[in-house]
Amino acid sequence: MEITPETIEYISTLANLKLKEEEKVQTKKDLEQILEYIGIIQELDTKSIEPLTHIVQQKNVFREDEVKESINREQILKNAPVIKEGCFTVPKAVDA
Secondary structure, X not given: OOOOHHHHHXXXXXXXXXXXXXXXXXXXXHHHHHHHHXXXXXXXXXXXXXXXXXXXXXXXOOOOOOOOOOOOHHHHHOOOOOEEOXXXXXXXXXXX
C-alpha cells in the first residue's frame, strides 16, 4: 500500500490533527515503516502457533459468593449519636 499525501491528509482529518508540512513528511515515513514491519510479520509461518487470548495465562482467583451472617443492626447503631426509625440520622448536607 502506498502512502500518498492524500492519505496523510485523510488520516489527519480523521484524527482531527493539523499537521505542518514537515510533520506530514515524518508521518508518511513512519506509516511506511509500520507497513513494512507488518509485511515482515505477515511472512512468518504461524500455523503451528496457538492463538493467544491474554499474555498472562492465569485462572480466575475470585472466591465463590457465600451467604454469611451479617452484623446485627442494633450492634451497628449502638455507636450512632442520633437514630431515627432504626437508621442513622445525619445533618443536612444540602439546603433545597
